[in-house]
Amino acid sequence: xxxxxxxxxxxxxxxxxxxxxxxxxxxxxxxxxxxxxxxxxxxxxxxxxxxxxxxxxxxxxxxxxxxxxxxxxxxxxxxxxxxxxxxxxxxxxxxxxxxxxxxxxxxxxxxxxxxxxxxxxxxxxxxxxxxxxxxxxxxxxxxxxxxxxxxxxxxxxxxxxxxxxxxxxxxxxxxxxxxxxxxxxxxxxxxxxxxxxxxxxxxxxxxxxxxxxxxxxxxxxxxxxxxxxxxxxxxxxxxxxxxxxxxxxxxxxxxxxxxxxxxxxxxxxxxxxxxxxxxxxxxxxxxxxxxxxxxxxxxxxxxxxxxxxxxxxxxxxxxxxxxxxxxxxxxxxxxxxxxxxxxxxxxxxxxxxxxxxxxxxxxxxxxxxxxxxxxxxxxxxxxxxxxxxxxxxxxxxxxxxxxxxxxxxxxxxxxxxxxxxxxxxxxxxxxxxxxxxxxxxxxxxxxxxxxxxxxxxxxxxxxxxxxxxxxxxxxxxxxxxxxxxxxxxxxxxxxxxxxxxxxxxxxxxxxxxxxxxxxxxxxxxxxxxxxxxxxxxxxxxxxxxxxxxxxxxxxxxxxxxxxxxxxxxxxxxxxxxxxxxxxxxxxxxxxxxxxxxxxx
Amino acid sequence: xxxxxxxxxxxxxxxxxxxxxxxxxxxxxxxxxxxxxxxxxxxxxxxxxxxxxxxxxxxxxxxxxxxxxxxxxxxxxxxxxxxxxxxxxxxxxxxxxxxxxxxxxx
Numbered sequence: 155x156x157x158x159x160x161x162x163x164x165x166x167x168x169x170x171x172x173x174x175x176x177x178x179x180x181x182x183x184x185x186x187x188x189x190x191x192x193x194x195x196x197x198x199x200x201x202x203x204x205x206x207x208x209x210x211x212x213x214x215x216x217x218x219x220x221x222x223x224x225x226x227x228x229x230x231x232x233x234x235x236x237x238x239x240x241x242x243x244x245x246x247x248x249x250x251x252x253x254x255x256x257x258x259x260x261x262x263x264x265x266x267x268x269x270x271x272x273x274x275x276x277x278x279x280x281x282x283x284x285x286x287x288x289x290x291x292x293x294x295x296x297x298x299x300x301x302x303x304x305x306x307x308x309x310x311x312x313x314x315x316x317x318x319x320x321x322x323x324x325x326x327x328x329x330x331x332x333x334x335x336x337x338x339x340x341x342x343x344x345x346x347x348x349x350x351x352x353x354x355x356x357x358x359x360x361x362x363x364x365x366x367x368x369x370x371x372x373x374x375x376x377x378x379x380x381x382x383x384x385x386x387x388x389x390x391x392x393x394x395x396x397x398x399x400x401x402x403x404x405x406x407x408x409x410x411x412x413x414x415x416x417x418x419x420x421x422x423x424x425x426x427x428x429x430x431x432x433x434x435x436x437x438x439x440x441x442x443x444x445x446x447x448x449x450x451x452x453x454x455x456x457x458x459x460x461x462x463x464x465x466x467x468x469x470x471x472x473x474x475x476x477x478x479x480x481x482x483x484x485x486x487x488x489x490x491x492x493x494x495x496x497x498x499x500x501x502x503x504x505x506x507x508x509x510x511x512x513x514x515x516x517x518x519x520x521x522x523x524x525x526x527x528x529x530x531x532x533x534x535x536x537x538x539x540x541x542x543x544x545x546x547x548x549x550x551x552x553x554x555x556x557x558x559x560x561x562x563x564x565x566x567x568x569x570x571x572x573x574x575x576x577x578x579x580x581x582x583x584x585x586x587x588x589x590x591x592x593x594x595x596x597x598x599x600x601x602x603x604x605x606x607x608x609x610x611x612x613x614x615x616x617x618x619x620x621x622x623x624x625x626x627x628x629x630x631x632x633x634x635x636x637x638x639x640x641x642x643x644x645x646x647x648x649x650x651x652x653x654x655x656x657x658x659x660x661x662x663x664x665x666x667x668x669x670x671x672x673x674x675x676x677x678x679x680x681x682x683x684x685x686x687x688x689x690x691x692x693x694x695x696x697x698x699x700x701x702x703x704x705x706x707x708x709x710x711x712x713x714x715x716x717x718x719x720x721x722x723x724x725x726x727x728x729x730x731x732x733x734x735x736x737x738x739x740x741x742x743x744x745x746x747x748x749x750x751x752x753x754x
Numbered sequence: 755x756x757x758x759x760x761x762x763x764x765x766x767x768x769x770x771x772x773x774x775x776x777x778x779x780x781x782x783x784x785x786x787x788x789x790x791x792x793x794x795x796x797x798x799x800x801x802x803x804x805x806x807x808x809x810x811x812x813x814x815x816x817x818x819x820x821x822x823x824x825x826x827x828x829x830x831x832x833x834x835x836x837x838x839x840x841x842x843x844x845x846x847x848x849x850x851x852x853x854x855x856x857x858x859x860x
Contacts, residue, residue, distance in 0.1 A: 734840075
C-alpha cells in the first residue's frame with residue numbers, strides 16, 4: 155500500500171481533465187480539513203501543488219468518525235474538476251468517491267521526491283469494526299489498543315456506533331455505593347469523563363466492572379476507553395450535558411495514557427451574579443458563582459441528621475459587582491483544606507470561583523457545596539480580573555447588602571416579594587424541570603394574552619369551605635368536606651390563562667381570588683353574563699377586556715404528572731397592579747447591569 | 755413651531771447642549787405668573803419656562819419648546835403631568851437618551 159502521495163498527482167489531474175475522460179486515481183494528503191455547512195473541504199497536497207477539494211455531505215460521517223483525517227492520505231477515485239466561480243484561473247475538485255490510504259501523518263508533505271513519510275500509526279486503513287475483528291484474539295489488549303488508537307470525539311458517540319475509542323480525563327468521580335434491589339445486591343459508581351473538545355459524559359459501572367475499574371479510574375488521569383455502551387441519559391439523574399450516558403462492563407477496555415499530554419479545556423464556568431440567585435432557590439440545577447471573599451468563618455462541626463456523623467463546615471461571605479453578598483457553606487474537605495487556605499489569605503480578599511453549588515433558602519438565599527463542587531482561588535479568567543479591579547477601586551468601600559434579606563419564599567403577598575425573584579417568562583420555557591423537588595416561587599410581569607372562552611372556568615363550591623360540592627339526592631348540594639348539605643353553592647374560578655411578555659409566553663392557572671382580579675368580576679357574575687342573550691355577547695366582551703392587561707404575578711412552579719408525562723404547572727399565587735415607577739427602576743437597573751457586562 | 759425634528763429629553767444639565775433647538779422637559783412647578791412658570795428640573799435646577807401656561811397647573815408639568823438659554827425654555831406645548839411623578843426615573847431617562855442610547859431618540 156502506498157504511504158506517500160502520487161508524484162505530480164495534481165498536475166496530472168488538471169491536465170487530464172481537459173483531454174480525456176480518464177480519471178487518474180491519485181493519492182493526496184489532506185490539509186486544512188474544515189467543515190463548511192454540512193460538507194467538508196480541504197486542500198489536497200501532492201508535495202508540490204495544492205488544490206481545493208470539496209467533499210459531498212455523504213462523506214461527512216467518515217470524517218467525523220475519524221476515517222478521513224487531516225494530514226492523512228486519501229486516494230481520489232472519482233471526481234470532477236470545476237472552475238471556482240469568479241476565478242477562471244483556478245479549479246477545485248468535487249470528489250464523489252475516495253478511499254482512505256493512511257491516517258494522519260506527522261506533518262504536511264513538502265517534498266515530493268518520493269520520500270516515504272511514516273504515518274503515525276503504521277497500518278492499513280480499514281473501517282473501525284473491520285480492524286477490531288481482524289485483530290487476533292491473542293493480541294494483548296494493550297497491544298491492540300496501540301494499533302487502533304484512532305480517537306473519536308465524545309460528541310460523535312451514539313448507541314448505534316460499533317467500535318470506538320475515546321481519550322478522556324476523569325473530571326469527577328463518585329464513591330462506590332452498595333445497593334440492594336429486587337434482583338439482588340450490587341455495587342455501583344460513576345465517573346464524569348471529559349475529552350479534549352470539552353464534551354462530557356457520565357460513565358457508570360456496576361458490580362464486577364465497578365470493582366475492576368474503581369481503582370484504575372482516578373480523578374484527573376487520562377484514559378483511552380473503548381467497548382462501552384451508550385444509551386439515552388436518564389434526565390432525572392443527569393449531571394452533565396449529554397443526551398447519552400455510558401456504561402462500562404467487564405469487557406470494556408480502560409487504559410491509562412501515561413505519557414501523552416491531554417489538553418482538557420479549563421473548567422467551563424457559567425456564573426450567576428449574586429443578585430440573580432433568587433431565581434435558583436431550591437432548584438435541582440447547580441450553579442456557578444464568582445466573588446470576592448469578604449470573610450471566612452472558623453470551622454464548625456455539624457451533626458448530619460441521616461447518620462449522626464459530625465462533618466466540618468465553614469461559611470464564607472462572597473461579594474460581587476451587583477453589590478450583594480451571599481454566604482457559601484463549604485463542607486467536608488473544602489471546609490478544612492481550602493477553607494483554611496482562604497482564612498490564611500483573607501486579608502488579601504481573594505477572588506474565588508466555585509462550580510456546582512446548591513442554592514438553598516436559608517436566610518433567603520444560601521449556597522452550599524456538594525461533593526462535585528469545584529473551587530478555584532484567584533482563577534486566571536477575565537471575570538476574576540474584572541472583579542479584582544472593581545473591588546480594589548470601589549467595591550472595598552461600598553456598603554453591600556445580603557442577597558437574602560427580604561426574600562423569604564413564604565412571603566407571597568408583600569410588595570417586596572414582587573420585586574425579588576423577578577424573572578421573565580423565558581425562565582419558565584427554558585427550564586422545563588423547574589419545581590421538580592419542591593415548588594419554586596417567582597414574580598413576573600406579563601400581559602394576559604388569551605383566555606379561552608370555552609374552557610371550564612369555574613366549579614361549584616361550598617360557601618363555607620370552598621371545596622367542590624356535588625348535587626345532593628333531591629335538592630341542594632352536598633359538601634364532602636363539611637359533611638353538610640347546603641341550599642346553594644357559589645361559583646369559584648379555576649381558570650387557565652395564557653400570558654405573554656417580550657421573552658415568550660406561558661400558561662398560568664388562576665384560582666378564584668386571583669382570577670377575579672384578572673377578569674374584574676366574580677365567577678357568579680360572569681356566569682350570568684354568559685347566559686344572557688342579546689346582540690352583544692357580554693361574556694366575550696368581559697374576557698376581551700381582561701385580555702392584554704398587564705399585571706404583576708407571583709407564581710409557584712411545580713411538576714405535574716399528565717398521562718405519565720411530567721409537565722410544568724405554573725399557579726398564580728397573587729396578582730397586583732403594575733407600579734410603573736418601581737418597574738421603571740427595575741428596568742433602569744437591568745440596563746445598567748447589561749451595560750457593565752457588555753463592556754467586556 | 756417646527757415639528758419635523760424630535761425634541762430632546764433634557765434636565766437642567768442637558769439644557770445648555772440644545773440652545774436654539776427643540777427640547778422637552780418635565781419640571782416641578784415652583785411659581786407661576788402670567789407668561790411664565792418657574793420650575794425645578796428633575797436634577798434639581800431652576801429654570802424659567804416662557805409662554806402661555808394653562809390656567810390650572812398640577813405639581814408636575816411637561817413643556818416642549820425651544821431652549822433659549824441654559825436656563826430658559828420658550829414653550830409651545832404645555833401638559834399637566836399630575837401630582838405623582840417619579841423625577842428620579844425621568845432624570846435617568848434624560849441621561850440615557852442623551853448618552854449611550856442617543857441614536858434611538860435623535
